[in-house]
Amino acid sequence: MKKIVWGFALIMCASCGNNTPKPAEQDAENTEVTTSGDENTITLNSDDRMMFDRKEIRVKAGKKVTLTLKHIGKMPKNAMGHNFVLLKKGTDISSFGIKAMTASDNQYIPKESDEVIAHTDLIGGGESSTITFDAPEIGEYDFICSFPGHYAMMKGKFIVE
Numbered sequence: 001m002k003k004i005v006w007g008f009a010l011i012m013c014a015s016c017g018n019n020t021p022k023p024a025e026q027d028a029e030n031t032e033v034t035t036s037g038d039e040n041t042i043t044l045n046s047d048d049r050m051m052f053d054r055k056e057i058r059v060k061a062g063k064k065v066t067l068t069l070k071h072i073g074k075m076p077k078n079a080m081g082h083n084f085v086l087l088k089k090g091t092d093i094s095s096f097g098i099k100a101m102t103a104s105d106n107q108y109i110p111k112e113s114d115e116v117i118a119h120t121d122l123i124g125g126g127e128s129s130t131i132t133f134d135a136p137e138i139g140e141y142d143f144i145c146s147f148p149g150h151y152a153m154m155k156g157k158f159i160v161e
């Protein structure tokens with residue numbers, strides 16, 4: 001069946017003088033890839049300058065979120081460690097950050113805390129960490145890096161819509 005269709009298409013092209021059916025077909029394929037790409041798949045980069053490359057992340061409610069944190073710097077994690085910590089609404093970033101400082105044995109995630117929705121591993125230069133979690137309810141949340149002292153610079157808004 002496919003061969004017949006192809007043959008027909010070639011004859012059509014030959015007869016109409018349009019000899020470039022390929023680009024149109026490739027465009028169609030590319031469009032398909034783009035639209036089927038999951039908008040809840042997020043890549044967040046961090047670096048040796050104590051920065052995230054995004055101040056805002058938007059995801060759709062009611063779906064899983066797959067987030068990959070990459071450390072594109074070179075410094076080791078004991079000097080320039082980064083994580084992504086998504087905090088529940090109403091969490092005070094400063095007081096959470098201070099609590100997190102004492103949790104060096106738990107990747108700077110306070111063990112007793114119920115303020116964390118999701119978090120990645122703590123990573124150093126050249127590493128990455130991927131997590132999957134259910135998008136929380138529609139609203140605006142804070143995300144930070146909970147490595148000591150980083151939350152002042154490394155924070156942003158996680159918006160569920």
Ligand code: ZN
Nearest residue numbers: 081082145150
């Ligand atoms: Zn950090």
